[in-house]
Amino acid sequence: xxxxxxxxxxxxxxxxxxxxxxxxxxxxxxxxxxxxxxxxxxxxxxxxxxxxxxxxxxxxxxxxxxxxxxxxxxxxxxxxxxxxxxxxxxxxxxxxxxxxxxxxxxxxxxxxxxxxxxxxxxxxxxxxxxxxxxxxxxxxxxxxxxxxxxxxxxxxxxxxxxxxxxxxxxxxxxxxxxxxxxxxxxxxxxxxxxxxxxxxxxxxxxxxxxxxxxxxxxxxxxxxxxxxxxxxxxxxxxxxxxxxxxxxxxxxxxxxxxxxxxxxxxxxxxxxxxxxxxxxxxxxxxxxxxxxxxxxxxxxxxxxxxxxxxxxxxxxxxxxxxxxxxxxxxxxxxxxxxxxxxxxxxxxxxxxxxxxxxxxxxxxxxxxxxxxxxxxxxxxxxxxxxxxxxxxxxxxxxxxxxxxxxxxxxxxxxxxxxxxxxxxxxxxxxxxxxx
Numbered sequence: 001x002x003x004x005x006x007x008x009x010x011x012x013x014x015x016x017x018x019x020x021x022x023x024x025x026x027x028x029x030x031x032x033x034x035x036x037x038x039x040x041x042x043x044x045x046x047x048x049x050x051x052x053x054x055x056x057x058x059x060x061x062x063x064x065x066x067x068x069x070x071x072x073x074x075x076x077x078x079x080x081x082x083x084x085x086x087x088x089x090x091x092x093x094x095x096x097x098x099x100x101x102x103x104x105x106x107x108x109x110x111x112x113x114x115x116x117x118x119x120x121x122x123x124x125x126x127x128x129x130x131x132x133x134x135x136x137x138x139x140x141x142x143x144x145x146x147x148x149x150x151x152x153x154x155x156x157x158x159x160x161x162x163x164x165x166x167x168x169x170x171x172x173x174x175x176x177x178x179x180x181x182x183x184x185x186x187x188x189x190x191x192x193x194x195x196x197x198x199x200x201x202x203x204x205x206x207x208x209x210x211x212x213x214x215x216x217x218x219x220x221x222x223x224x225x226x227x228x229x230x231x232x233x234x235x236x237x238x239x240x241x242x243x244x245x246x247x248x249x250x251x252x253x254x255x256x257x258x259x260x261x262x263x264x265x266x267x268x269x270x271x272x273x274x275x276x277x278x279x280x281x282x283x284x285x286x287x288x289x290x291x292x293x294x295x296x297x298x299x300x301x302x303x304x305x306x307x308x309x310x311x312x313x314x315x316x317x318x319x320x321x322x323x324x325x326x327x328x329x330x331x332x333x334x335x336x337x338x339x340x341x342x343x344x345x346x347x348x349x350x351x352x353x354x355x356x357x358x359x360x361x362x363x364x365x366x367x368x369x370x371x372x373x374x375x376x377x378x379x380x381x382x383x384x385x386x387x388x389x390x391x392x393x394x395x396x397x398x399x400x401x402x403x404x405x406x407x408x409x410x411x412x413x414x415x416x417x418x419x420x421x422x423x424x425x426x427x428x429x430x431x432x433x434x435x
Contacts, residue, residue, distance in 0.1 A: 193311025
């Protein structure tokens, strides 16, 4: 057999070998590209993993270097500081502290509304409740503009250990010494008619929270926790009028303290209970209110939502004189048209006024501040005005034809909205005499 290859055969073999080599080279290139892609992907994944791990480790390091302590757990706070760790105030933390799982911010801005009061206007304990707030704001503060750890910039420091703390979703003045003594400065002297309101945890033990309205005045107002019940009243050299709540107060739950003064006639309230009613108190008047609060590091007293309001005329006197009157005494749940039970005295005064003056027709106007959108404020003001109208009709058998409800939202402010006092004054219900 002739083993020699012809020229054509040789060329065919070369072509096959070349084609095979090309296919092999292409396959090798594809494999190399795939391997390079996979390597690049692994590199990215490793870097992401490394970054995630570093971030996680940083978060864990930060968490491990912070300890959750209750506000009243001084031992926990002292130990955390001694160990070089930061303190996170958390009322859910057990006694002795618990490691923080994550870095929790304790300086969160934004006020939190008081817990809605139970019941309906004019029912139960609110039947004989008679507190009516003043109509013009002199001082309003919930400490949301202050830094946690600072003393409130709008108060006047006098004595003690006090600072702003974030607690239960709100800002409080934390009083950790006896006495914690400060003053509320006012831009004018207290008028003959004024009201004062605040939320405060019951002062511990037998120590009194003391409020003075003028230097060397004969009487002052006091609050304390005694036998588990809230006690308050007016005290002085010649007068003493005090009472207590019918039920026990929760030791670390804030109550609403209120003072209503009309000349020498003074009434004092704890939540829905009037604990003092004295017609000849000598509180005096000045341009500041001095407050002494007992507190301890392991049992601090917490205070917030302070308002001082100048009183106005009786509703009918004001509407007869100028044709309209504004009231701050109708309260609603936040963002709602549900009327709160502490509105009872103002609603009763409106009902009595309409029943005593059968020819009087009134437009009930709802107004808001400028917080939130104009559209939502408009809708809310309309609903609130309508709710007040319907309540008056249903509760005091007033002919609905005598009452009209209108909402104006934030479109008619009576005070600038750039201060808390201005916004408080603008949140109002007005009664306007109709033709």
